[in-house]
Amino acid sequence: MTASLRHLRDLHKEESPLLLKSGYGLTSKALNPSSFERQDVKLVLQVFNLHVAEALAARKGHTDFQHATATTEFIKIILRWWSIVNVKTPSKGFHHRNVYEEPVSNQTDDPNASFLSAFITWLDVWHDIGVFTQETLSALRLSAQSLLASVKYCVSELHFKYVLLGKVQTDPLESRFGQYRQMAGGQYHICVRQLCETEGRIRL
Known part of the structure; x- marks a missing residue:
């Protein structure tokens, strides 16, 4: 058994008409991102979300979710890794x-x-x-x-x-390249000439 995105899509389909959702935060956009949106951290965290993992775990006895345990564990492992590598203050874990x-x-x-x-x-x-x-x-x-x-x-x-x-991360560098892309007309792939021109405008 391996983790499957199908379990998340089934969960979203089941809960989409409900007012109260156990898989809080899961959206259709997060489950069906464009190639550009796949790099959006906010959308990624809608999938790798503790509420979603717990919602799947609560349904493990249901017919459509009987093999969802691997998906639940996969989400929890990635969440642990994400938590560890994103600690920026000594008291975050305490709070x-x-x-x-x-x-x-x-x-x-x-x-x-x-x-x-x-x-x-x-x-x-x-x-x-x-x-x-x-x-x-x-x-x-x-x-x-x-x-x-x-x-x-x-x-x-x-x-x-x-x-x-x-x-220890590349957020400042990614932010800078985000500026380059926006100033080059919103293009994802920019050439060296565009990079040099936009860097010159930023420094003015």
Whole structure:
């Protein structure tokens, strides 16, 4: 059994006419994004959402959802990873009451560091059964390995008490390229000439 988007579409179809929804936040746009919208984090988080995972888990005895356990687990694993790598303040986990939103610490039994290590193994298992493309696996694996190596270096060599992985990301760079695309007429693929021209206008 593997995770399937069909379970999410069935959940959305079942709940769309209802006023109260257990799969809170799941929308048709998130389930059927365009190639450009697939990079929209807000839409991604509508799919990888704890409410959605719990809604699927609550329906595991139903005929249409009897094999949805793998989908539920897949969502939860990605959510844990997302929580760990997006911690930007030391107290986030305390305020949200979520151990996966705590900074990765210098403790030998830190659960978040252990999860990142297990996450790499999990990616390889899923790749072996043909779930991930080579490109997706390489990107996720490199990210997880790099973050884990950074944590180990900061803890062992720099003697940090904890590491905020949410500070190690490419948001500023992505924001800049977003400006380039908008100033080039909303084009997704821009050439070097357009990049240089828009950078010149930004700096004026």
